[in-house]
Amino acid sequence: xxxxxxxxxxxxxxxxxxxxxxxxxxxxxxxxxxxxxxxxxxxxxxxxxxxxxxxxxxxxxxxxxxxxxxxxxxxxxxxxxxxxxxxxxxxxxxxxxxxxxxxxxxxxxxxxxxxxxxxxxxxxxxxxxxxxxxxxxxxxxxxxxxxxxxxxxxxxxxxxxxxxxxxxxxxxxxxxxxxxxxxxxxxxxxxxxxxxxxxxxxxxxxxxxxxxxxxxxxxxxxxxxxxxxxxxxxxxxxxxxxxxxxxxxxxxxxxxxxxxxxxxxxxxxxxxxxxxxxxxxxxxxxxxxxxxxxxxxxxxxxxxxxxxxxxxxxxxxxxxxxxxxxxxxxxxxxxxxxxxxxxxxxxxxxxxxxxxxxxxxxxxxxxxxxxxxxxxxxxxxxxxxxxxxxxxxxxxxxxxxxxxxxxxxxxxxxxxxxxxxxxxxxxxxxxxxxxxxxxxxxxxxxxxxxxxxxxxxxxxxxxxxxxxxxxxxxxxxxxxxxx
Amino acid sequence: xxxxxxxxxxxxxxxxxxxxxxxxxxxxxxxxxxxxxxxxxxxxxxxxxxxxxxxxxxxxxxxxxxxxxxxxxxxxxxxxxxxxxxxxxxxxxxxxxxxxxxxxxxxxxxxxxxxxxxxxxxxxxxxxxxxxxxxxxxxxxxxxxxxxxxxxxxxxxxxxxxxxxxxxxxxxxxxxxxxxxxxxxxxxxxxxxxxxxxxxxxxxxxxxxxxxxxxxxxxxxxxxxxxxxxxxxxxxxxxxxxxxxxxxxxxxxxxxxxxxxxxxxxxxxxxxxxxxxxxxxxxxxxxxxxxxxxxxxxxxxxxxxxxxxxxxxxxxxxxxxxxxxxxxxxxxxxxxxxxxxxxxxxxxxxxxxxxxxxxxxxxxxxxxxxxxxxxxxxxxxxxxxxxxxxxxxxxxxxxxxxxxxxxxxxxxxxxxxxxxxxxxxxxxxxxxxxxxxxxxxxxxxxxxxxxxxxxxxxxxxxxxxxxxxxxxxxxxxxxxxxx
Numbered sequence: 001x002x003x004x005x006x007x008x009x010x011x012x013x014x015x016x017x018x019x020x021x022x023x024x025x026x027x028x029x030x031x032x033x034x035x036x037x038x039x040x041x042x043x044x045x046x047x048x049x050x051x052x053x054x055x056x057x058x059x060x061x062x063x064x065x066x067x068x069x070x071x072x073x074x075x076x077x078x079x080x081x082x083x084x085x086x087x088x089x090x091x092x093x094x095x096x097x098x099x100x101x102x103x104x105x106x107x108x109x110x111x112x113x114x115x116x117x118x119x120x121x122x123x124x125x126x127x128x129x130x131x132x133x134x135x136x137x138x139x140x141x142x143x144x145x146x147x148x149x150x151x152x153x154x155x156x157x158x159x160x161x162x163x164x165x166x167x168x169x170x171x172x173x174x175x176x177x178x179x180x181x182x183x184x185x186x187x188x189x190x191x192x193x194x195x196x197x198x199x200x201x202x203x204x205x206x207x208x209x210x211x212x213x214x215x216x217x218x219x220x221x222x223x224x225x226x227x228x229x230x231x232x233x234x235x236x237x238x239x240x241x242x243x244x245x246x247x248x249x250x251x252x253x254x255x256x257x258x259x260x261x262x263x264x265x266x267x268x269x270x271x272x273x274x275x276x277x278x279x280x281x282x283x284x285x286x287x288x289x290x291x292x293x294x295x296x297x298x299x300x301x302x303x304x305x306x307x308x309x310x311x312x313x314x315x316x317x318x319x320x321x322x323x324x325x326x327x328x329x330x331x332x333x334x335x336x337x338x339x340x341x342x343x344x345x346x347x348x349x350x351x352x353x354x355x356x357x358x359x360x361x362x363x364x365x366x367x368x369x370x371x372x373x374x375x376x377x378x379x380x381x382x383x384x385x386x387x388x389x390x391x392x393x394x395x396x397x398x399x400x401x402x403x404x405x406x407x408x409x410x411x412x413x414x415x416x417x418x419x420x421x422x423x424x425x426x427x428x429x430x431x432x433x434x435x436x437x438x439x440x441x442x443x444x445x446x447x448x449x450x451x452x453x454x455x456x457x458x459x460x461x462x463x464x465x466x467x468x469x470x471x472x473x474x475x476x477x478x479x480x481x482x483x
Numbered sequence: 484x485x486x487x488x489x490x491x492x493x494x495x496x497x498x499x500x501x502x503x504x505x506x507x508x509x510x511x512x513x514x515x516x517x518x519x520x521x522x523x524x525x526x527x528x529x530x531x532x533x534x535x536x537x538x539x540x541x542x543x544x545x546x547x548x549x550x551x552x553x554x555x556x557x558x559x560x561x562x563x564x565x566x567x568x569x570x571x572x573x574x575x576x577x578x579x580x581x582x583x584x585x586x587x588x589x590x591x592x593x594x595x596x597x598x599x600x601x602x603x604x605x606x607x608x609x610x611x612x613x614x615x616x617x618x619x620x621x622x623x624x625x626x627x628x629x630x631x632x633x634x635x636x637x638x639x640x641x642x643x644x645x646x647x648x649x650x651x652x653x654x655x656x657x658x659x660x661x662x663x664x665x666x667x668x669x670x671x672x673x674x675x676x677x678x679x680x681x682x683x684x685x686x687x688x689x690x691x692x693x694x695x696x697x698x699x700x701x702x703x704x705x706x707x708x709x710x711x712x713x714x715x716x717x718x719x720x721x722x723x724x725x726x727x728x729x730x731x732x733x734x735x736x737x738x739x740x741x742x743x744x745x746x747x748x749x750x751x752x753x754x755x756x757x758x759x760x761x762x763x764x765x766x767x768x769x770x771x772x773x774x775x776x777x778x779x780x781x782x783x784x785x786x787x788x789x790x791x792x793x794x795x796x797x798x799x800x801x802x803x804x805x806x807x808x809x810x811x812x813x814x815x816x817x818x819x820x821x822x823x824x825x826x827x828x829x830x831x832x833x834x835x836x837x838x839x840x841x842x843x844x845x846x847x848x849x850x851x852x853x854x855x856x857x858x859x860x861x862x863x864x865x866x867x868x869x870x871x872x873x874x875x876x877x878x879x880x881x882x883x884x885x886x887x888x889x890x891x892x893x894x895x896x897x898x899x900x901x902x903x904x905x906x907x908x909x910x911x912x913x914x915x916x917x918x919x920x921x922x923x924x925x926x927x928x929x930x931x932x933x934x935x936x937x938x939x940x941x942x943x944x945x946x947x948x949x950x951x952x953x954x955x956x957x958x959x960x961x962x963x964x965x966x
Contacts, residue, residue: 034607034610034611036556036557036559036603037557037560037561037564037603037606038557038559038561038594041557041558041559042557043554043555043556043557043604043607044554044555044556045554046552046553046554046622049552049553049554049555050552050553053553069529069532069533070529070532070533070536071526071527071528071529071532072526072527072532072627072646073519073526073527074519074520074521074524074525074526074644075524075596075627075629075644076519076521076524076580076629076644077520078520078521081520093586094586094587095585095586096585096586097559097582097584097585097594098582098583098584098585099580099581099582099583099596100581100582100583100584101580101581101583101593102578102579102580102581102631103576103577103578103579103631103633104577110584111521111580113558113582113596120519120520121526123520124517124526127517128517133818139529143627144555144558144626144627146558146559148585148586150586161557161558161559163555335616
């Protein structure tokens with residue numbers, strides 16, 4: 001028998017044939033986002049937003065239990081604030097949306113729609129911090145950020161508006177700030193790996209790639225199936241740069257005036273782009289059970305005369321699963337076939353499907369199908385809750401393991417610049433190479449290959465020589481093409 | 484013995500002497516908000532933000548359990564979208580912040596920073612809605628809103644930027660939309676009354692006061708101690724106005740094209756302004772236990788030699804209360820006296836204080852003090868959890884009852900326009916008066932007295948004649964001065 005053509009709602013290109021088109025189709029057809037009227041803007045639709053809410057919940061738990069608090073700061077930043085820290089201003093000004101009028105009135109000073117909030121937040125910190133007793137001050141805000149994107153935009157991954165959290169802390173010493181930076185970077189790794197099942201590398205950014213105005217920047221980097229990296233979260237030690245620009249001083253316990261040491265850090269809805277890319281397949285989205293808004297869909301299968309009985313049992317099973325704390329639903333639409341429903345929920349990435357028909361009822365069982373492997377198994381009803389729990393844990397783990405294997409397999413050491421270029425031409429992924437530490441070599445590599453240094457590992461490992469100039473290597477660096 | 488002067492941190496004016504200055508001091512000294520550099524903007528500090536998070540949590544539960552979902556839509560709205568619904572554009576354009584440039588480039592069309600999101604959201608709805616199967620579409624977003632305030636601004640109550648939720652639903656019939664409007668209005672009443680302990684009146688807005696572009700607007704209105712009303716939440720039936728302007732059509736079950744019926748509704752951080760005003764007293768903020776970020780503060784009281792023992796017991800008590808689910812903390816600062824601590828936590832509105840010293844320990848008891856009534860009682864340790872639970876419930880209720888009595892006592896019927904003006908001059912509050920329903924009378928009343936019609940009650944009650952023109956009254960209306 002010939003297989004029926006896939007419905008129009010399905011994904012029409014293969015992930016490994018046209019990755020970019022595949023991504024766009026998954027975003028649109030799984031109902032994750034839609035394009036806004038202003039270039040680079042998007043609407044985040046309920047499924048994607050709910051995943052974001054789960055990221056918020058998990059991260060809020062982490063930061064609140066370590067003494068941070070949420071707050072909210074103004075969207076509009078006077079231009080004069082941005083210019084106070086020179087590097088910072090240069091870094092952000094080309095991307096700023098400027099408000100010049102309110103109603104029909106021209107404003108005296110143009111206002112930036114926040115591209116990040118260091119300057120506006122630190123103008124408050126300079127008022128709020130007086131003494132060592134006010135430290136550490138550790139606030140976070142969840143908000144929208146606007147950066148006019150001139151490069152090709154892509155929903156979630158590169159948009160002119162996105163949602164994020166930005167943490168901003170002030171400490172009495174550099175040591176405390178260092179510890180904060182690393183604690184948050186570890187939280188980010190946990191969010192990426194334990195919740196989104198996305199393995200990441202941690203490390204330092206080079207001077208060229210660090211945050212505009214920071215002393216240093218740490219990062220988590222994920223690898224996409226097309227071999228490009230996605231910077232998935234950054235945590236900065238700002239040193240005393242902003243403290244000096246904004247006059248954030250405190251009296252220490254000895255009565256001496258000191259500038260505070262600061263950190264800032266953020267993760268954004270960009271993570272959702274990585275989630276889609278890393279786990280999706282030719283049928284569409286695949287969601288890790290832990291962050292799937294809908295973990296289980298129950299599909300009743302029946303002919304007319306069996307309808308009532310099957311629906312009754314299916315509804316009872318669904319109610320039982322919901323009562324046990326699973327995010328489950330039943331698809332009772334009469335005008336759709338079971339096959340059509342299978343396709344739709346597969347496109348949308350629902351982790352588990354439960355099929356139930358008259359034969360299953362007779363056998364006191366259901367069919368449990370897994371989205372990632374397409375494996376099906378018969379499960380006796382009394383065992384269902386246990387089986388669902390097991391499959392979800394197993395799916396969460398195997399999705400991570402699969403992505404981790406891909407990451408590990410795609411870190412390649414380049415001993416020479418030729419080898420470096422060969423890897424980039426053929427396989428991409430991360431290229432681990434010796435680097436002398438000079439901006440000029442990094443610039444040349446970027447200019448000639450498009451690859452940027454993504455991170456310098458925290459653990460020092462002796463490298464022979466700089467992959468570009470051959471001089472003594474300061475360390476290894478990981479290079480890659482990136483989103 | 485002479486009472487010591489209050490610390491500088493305390494509130495220096497009485498609530499009934501200079502209400503406006505009192506409000507500003509409470510906002511600043513309880514650490515709720517601080518003024519931003521752009522006129523009318525503010526930073527929302529952790530205590531206030533945490534109350535907002537509790538409002539979010541409660542309201543999310545209500546709307547999610549009734550089939551609504553959260554999403555996020557772009558901040559920037561092309562001018563041409565706003566102009567599509569004429570009334571709507573006229574209503575909002577004087578308050579719009581306009582983005583005209585990105586980086587150094589002038590934009591082809593200026594972009595509004597959302598003053599509300601009907602137009603941008605409905606441009607998406609016109610793409611997403613095709614068939615009766617897509618209805619109802621019920622989305623909500625939590626976001627920031629910008630409206631350039633030209634009148635005197637006041638933190639929370641009138642600011643150029645605020646946080647809110649805006650719900651936007653599309654239905655197949657007017658009847659369904661009507662029901663949605665009322666369900667949400669009841670949720671708003673529940674948030675105000677059951678969580679914030681703020682009693683409200685529900686009703687319809689007049690044509691003059693309805694939302695720009697709505698068929699009709701419903702409202703909840705609260706009364707402040709100075710006799711002015713605060714519009715605390717609105718729920719609109721938009722009819723088919725926007726559906727026609729944005730072409731939001733669906734094929735009904737008979738295959739006929741129809742325009743959808745829409746609603747929109749919102750509550751904002753304005754509620755926090757009402758909360759401060761309604762419950763605060765001469766010492767500062769008073770928070771209802773249900774939404775107090777910190778419900779209980781434990782203050783150990785000791786002389787040097789008793790320090791260790793008292794701290795040990797106090798810490799154990801605090802840990803026990805936290806384990807029982809109360810939001811409790813202990814104030815162990817060594818450099819502050821117990822009296823100083825009492826004042827500080829009173830200023831910040833913490834509902835309950837537990838005092839514990841050597842005598843209390845000897846008696847196996849603590850002193851439990853209530854913020855709203857200043858009542859103190861001795862409680863035996865084994866009874867503590869029960870006593871705390873009782874006091875919190877009793878405090879929540881008596882705060883509401885007190886505010887309800889004030890509201891009820893300040894609704895006065897005016898039989899004549901002279902009486903109307905007398906009430907406004909002396910007592911303020913709500914004035915219930917017959918109204919013919921004509922805009923002209925409403926306009927004249929506003930012009931001559933400053934009072935606006937706040938609502939028309941849902942339950943019809945025959946009124947003698949219009950308080951302004953004397954003609955036949957269509958209904959009663961509630962008038963008041965307002966924020």
